[in-house]
Amino acid sequence: MHAMRFHSFGPDTKIFCDEIGTPVPVGAQVLVRQEGSSLNYIDLMIRAGGYPRLDADALPYCGGRDVAGRVEALGPEADPALLGAFVIGLPEIDRGSFADYIVMNPSELCVVPDAALTQVGAAGLGALPLVALTAWQGLHDHGRIVQGQRVLITGGSGGVGHLAIQIAKAAGAEVWALASDANQAMLSQMGADHALSYQDPEWDEGLPAFDMVLDLAGGATLARSLATLREGGRLVSAVAAPDEVAAKARGLAYAQFFIAQASGAQLAPIVELVGAGQLRVHISETYPLAELEAAQTRFKAGGLRGKLAISFD
Numbered sequence: 001m002h003a004m005r006f007h008s009f010g011p012d013t014k015i016f017c018d019e020i021g022t023p024v025p026v027g028a029q030v031l032v033r034q035e036g037s038s039l040n041y042i043d044l045m046i047r048a049g050g051y052p053r054l055d056a057d058a059l060p061y062c063g064g065r066d067v068a069g070r071v072e073a074l075g076p077e078a079d080p081a082l083l084g085a086f087v088i089g090l091p092e093i094d095r096g097s098f099a100d101y102i103v104m105n106p107s108e109l110c111v112v113p114d115a116a117l118t119q120v121g122a123a124g125l126g127a128l129p130l131v132a133l134t135a136w137q138g139l140h141d142h143g144r145i146v147q148g149q150r151v152l153i154t155g156g157s158g159g160v161g162h163l164a165i166q167i168a169k170a171a172g173a174e175v176w177a178l179a180s181d182a183n184q185a186m187l188s189q190m191g192a193d194h195a196l197s198y199q200d201p202e203w204d205e206g207l208p209a210f211d212m213v214l215d216l217a218g219g220a221t222l223a224r225s226l227a228t229l230r231e232g233g234r235l236v237s238a239v240a241a242p243d244e245v246a247a248k249a250r251g252l253a254y255a256q257f258f259i260a261q262a263s264g265a266q267l268a269p270i271v272e273l274v275g276a277g278q279l280r281v282h283i284s285e286t287y288p289l290a291e292l293e294a295a296q297t298r299f300k301a302g303g304l305r306g307k308l309a310i311s312f313d
Helices: 041-048 114-126 129-142 159-170 181-189 219-226 244-250 264-275 289-301
Strands: 002-006 015-019 030-038 067-074 086-089 101-104 109-111 150-154 174-179 194-197 210-215 229-237 254-257 283-288 307-311
Touching (some): 030 114, 041 289, 067 101, 067 114, 086 264, 109 264, 114 264, 114 283, 129 159, 129 210, 129 229, 159 174, 219 244, 283 289
Parallel strands (some): 174 194, 229 254, 283 307
Antiparallel strands (some): 030 067, 030 101, 030 307, 086 109
16 A cells, blocks of 8 residues: 655655555454545644654654545454444554555544535545544533533634634534634634634733633733633643643633544544534645645645645545
């Protein structure tokens, strides 16, 4: 099979299209033929050598965190019902999805209902796992979102942010979202009740007190958003650790940085929202797998709305 791998770490190291053996599923694993994937910021971090869980022993390395495709083979202990099923998932860091095939553990997978596949296709589903799990876990697991809460989502036009707006709305929250001037319309299209621009120097002035902030921007935006929370509110960041001293002084119930974890069980309600038309993935650009290096260069340049997809045609 073909696998897009880099043989050394560095921000601009070459990505090779290597011909390697197709992996064989063991135990309860399944073999998935890839039909869709996408780029995430962790892909750039890993390639540059900045991800602490990977060192030179992992080279050559095949990146990619998003899996979407059909199960073509089963391990001896795998569920027979999975054969031929369309699945999505987030693999652990020892395996990458920028290849024709990938083996997946059952706990990492979610079978996709026909309704969801019809709604967004393989390309949309391939752009979903990591960002959707980040949004879901940030809002539900860490933010403990409940109906009627007032929620601020920063970085609202990005891969995680545009899904977080929709997931928060599906949970019954009043959603305020922050992005650039150019992306105000997108925030509204994704369902935000109120759109804010970080280019307004006073964007955080005169706001109501929020029950939760999901920070997807970091830096000065993270620091300023802390002050918008009510006492007992929750600050959740997928980008950086909040200031503990400032959070304590504010009387927050929770202020933490988190990293999304693989969970097929949590992907199940996410694909249900997709099938019901309540969650859609915005794809700005699509590159074929063979042009992965160019795709990462484009991704690093920034300015994308939603996701940059990788096709396997």
